[in-house]
Amino acid sequence: MSETTQPETETEESTAAQQATEEDPDGGFQFGGPEMHDGADLEKEDVVLSVEGLQKTFGGLVATDDASFQVERGTITGMIGPNGAGKSTLFNLVSGFYEPEAGSVTVNGVDVTGAEPHEVAEKGLVRTFQTPRKLEGMTVREAMLVGPRSQVGESFISLFTKGDDVTSQERKNLEDAHRILEEFEIGDLAYQAATDLSGGQMKLVELARAMLAEPEILLLDEPVAGVNPTLANKLSDQIARLNEQGTTFLVIEHDMEFIMNLADPIVVLDRGHVLTEGTPDEVRSDERVIDAYLGGGA
Amino acid sequence: MSVTDRLPRTGLLDGYTRAERGVVGFVVLLMLLLVYGLVTGGLGPTYFLYLIGLVGMYVLLSFGLNAQWGYTGLINFSVAAFFGIGAYGTALLSADSSPIAGNMLPVVGLFVGLVVAAVVALVIGVPTLRLRTDYLAIASLGLAEVIRILVQNQRNYTNGSAGLRGIPGFFEGWPVLETFPQAMPTLIVERLTLTVPFLFEVDLFGFRLGQSFWQGLLNVSLVLVFVGVTYAMLRRVHRSPWGRVLRTIRADEDLAEALGKDTYRFKMQSFVLGSVIMALAGVFYAHLNLYVSPGDFEPINTFYVWIAVILGGSGSNRGAMFGGFVVIAIREGTRFLGDLLPAAFPTLGIPFTDLVVSFPALVENTYATVVSNFASTRLLAVGLLIILVMRFRPEGVLPPQRELIWPEATEGPDPGSDPGTKAVSADGSGASRGGQTDE
Numbered sequence: 228m229s230e231t232t233q234p235e236t237e238t239e240e241s242t243a244a245q246q247a248t249e250e251d252p253d254g255g256f257q258f259g260g261p262e263m264h265d266g267a268d269l270e271k272e273d274v275v276l277s278v279e280g281l282q283k284t285f286g287g288l289v290a291t292d293d294a295s296f297q298v299e300r301g302t303i304t305g306m307i308g309p310n311g312a313g314k315s316t317l318f319n320l321v322s323g324f325y326e327p328e329a330g331s332v333t334v335n336g337v338d339v340t341g342a343e344p345h346e347v348a349e350k351g352l353v354r355t356f357q358t359p360r361k362l363e364g365m366t367v368r369e370a371m372l373v374g375p376r377s378q379v380g381e382s383f384i385s386l387f388t389k390g391d392d393v394t395s396q397e398r399k400n401l402e403d404a405h406r407i408l409e410e411f412e413i414g415d416l417a418y419q420a421a422t423d424l425s426g427g428q429m430k431l432v433e434l435a436r437a438m439l440a441e442p443e444i445l446l447l448d449e450p451v452a453g454v455n456p457t458l459a460n461k462l463s464d465q466i467a468r469l470n471e472q473g474t475t476f477l478v479i480e481h482d483m484e485f486i487m488n489l490a491d492p493i494v495v496l497d498r499g500h501v502l503t504e505g506t507p508d509e510v511r512s513d514e515r516v517i518d519a520y521l522g523g524g525a
Numbered sequence: 526m527s528v529t530d531r532l533p534r535t536g537l538l539d540g541y542t543r544a545e546r547g548v549v550g551f552v553v554l555l556m557l558l559l560v561y562g563l564v565t566g567g568l569g570p571t572y573f574l575y576l577i578g579l580v581g582m583y584v585l586l587s588f589g590l591n592a593q594w595g596y597t598g599l600i601n602f603s604v605a606a607f608f609g610i611g612a613y614g615t616a617l618l619s620a621d622s623s624p625i626a627g628n629m630l631p632v633v634g635l636f637v638g639l640v641v642a643a644v645v646a647l648v649i650g651v652p653t654l655r656l657r658t659d660y661l662a663i664a665s666l667g668l669a670e671v672i673r674i675l676v677q678n679q680r681n682y683t684n685g686s687a688g689l690r691g692i693p694g695f696f697e698g699w700p701v702l703e704t705f706p707q708a709m710p711t712l713i714v715e716r717l718t719l720t721v722p723f724l725f726e727v728d729l730f731g732f733r734l735g736q737s738f739w740q741g742l743l744n745v746s747l748v749l750v751f752v753g754v755t756y757a758m759l760r761r762v763h764r765s766p767w768g769r770v771l772r773t774i775r776a777d778e779d780l781a782e783a784l785g786k787d788t789y790r791f792k793m794q795s796f797v798l799g800s801v802i803m804a805l806a807g808v809f810y811a812h813l814n815l816y817v818s819p820g821d822f823e824p825i826n827t828f829y830v831w832i833a834v835i836l837g838g839s840g841s842n843r844g845a846m847f848g849g850f851v852v853i854a855i856r857e858g859t860r861f862l863g864d865l866l867p868a869a870f871p872t873l874g875i876p877f878t879d880l881v882v883s884f885p886a887l888v889e890n891t892y893a894t895v896v897s898n899f900a901s902t903r904l905l906a907v908g909l910l911i912i913l914v915m916r917f918r919p920e921g922v923l924p925p926q927r928e929l930i931w932p933e934a935t936e937g938p939d940p941g942s943d944p945g946t947k948a949v950s951a952d953g954s955g956a957s958r959g960g961q962t963d964e
Binding site for chain 1: 769773776777785788789798840934935
């Protein structure tokens, strides 16, 4: 896959570089300049996730149009954009659920373009979903135990040949699950049926479970959609705490207050491509962003 | 769920849910009926053992489908095909009428039957398991028919619709067990007539326990070993991280993928495992029935197994076992029930003669038809049963336990011990701990 898209990638890189030169070197943006989009900052130092020239169409609809951006290690990078800007499509492309028509995705320096979602996850990129996925018939702690990657007990043969290893690892994972639930202040939910949780609790559990997978970068798709303000604050605190402990985040969110307080930098997406990138203040005062949200040149 | 229908302690069946008590009651009742049949001579001991063998076979088939559908959510409509592959696999190798090999040891047949089933499962799984589960359902439906028609028409290889006769017992070639039935003495239990004056008079016993009885006993022991080993294995894998991934796939395949699980690999393992267990049931059947024919591939056999799993509770090994039991009770019970009912519509005694006369002839005719053809109403019984289960207990009679975690990992100090205090202190919600595993 990567070989076949190589030539295209190069051309995308050159466009990206061209765009980068049009950017003001110190990160400020020229308001109202001739270019309608100046794209993302593509010269970051310690990059965990790098997306270059991604392209995806559904029939006649161009959902992702030459999207390029980077996520720097240790940041909480926000991603905003009006409805239909292609945020979720981009997430699906990055995490392997969709196959891009052109462009490349690199996680930790490893090309994962066109890889299966579980292969992308193996490389350290874990994602959550917009609507929480409930696991029927499982308790919360049981659902948590799905999180850890590459468990010994996930091999059918090992269950019979390495029973002791399975036991010790399962015991450790169970302890971790309880510890993380405690850290999220939802330790009391451990024995509840996963289907009995509220939407907000489920989002917390999803975040907690994703942490058991020890991701290099965690993609959150609208973490506070449909969550009450108290829980949303709790989620925000947890994300900030985990970030301090070293996890990198890429967060899609419609709740402007939430994302502006949490994330820096923020990538703005419009009609499938990256419109601009900057600090929350820069993005907030950028006319093009306001235009995009109000419906283009209206 | 299980918490709410836990009953107050009443002694004998403490700690069981209502459903579990119901199941125990059902099984005890069935056993009493069978014992009654045995004692009064209405049910021959050899036929009784044959029935037990059939139950074991259905339990195995249900285990197999449960490992596919119950665990992983794979819709497999070719249960009969994998069953038939097991049966024909061993029959073609061991039967003396086999057109290709014949007269080989049944143990070889067992091995070959299972391997062929695994290969067929792989072949059908490779193109379909990458897609949504619907595609497997359609492909498996086709596969079952393709294999049935192949077996029926490839006379040079399978004897076609004549089927295969002369299949030896499973233990042929084994040191002691091969001649066990012949070596055992024939026991004759004399007929006894029990008379309670002025009340009733019953004939008791009165049968010979000959070679076929001992053969039956051997078959039952064999199927018990098959079922026992399979159950022990499934129990272990169901509560393991492996089983947990399968349950995650069933609930939400995308989620499993996002968490780094290679769902294709897990689905394939689950599919092959289930198919091999179905083939094991087929191998047993061939050596129980000593005759196999293309009729064994009929789709109805697939649907009986589906019914067993749905009824028992998908995802639950115990449920699958119970379901197998019920299906045989229906399948074989309907043969006899017709004889027990009065042949004509009951006339409710003389005082109501006027009423009876007013019954339309249609009712009486329908009744007579149903009773005289009771065996063919079993599909009706099965259909009604499914509707009732879906309406009143969609999770099945014995749904899986609430929490399935590798048992040894929860032994000793529970990592989440003392949750009672935490539950209150954390946010005051005092969330109930629900039914922690106690089954």
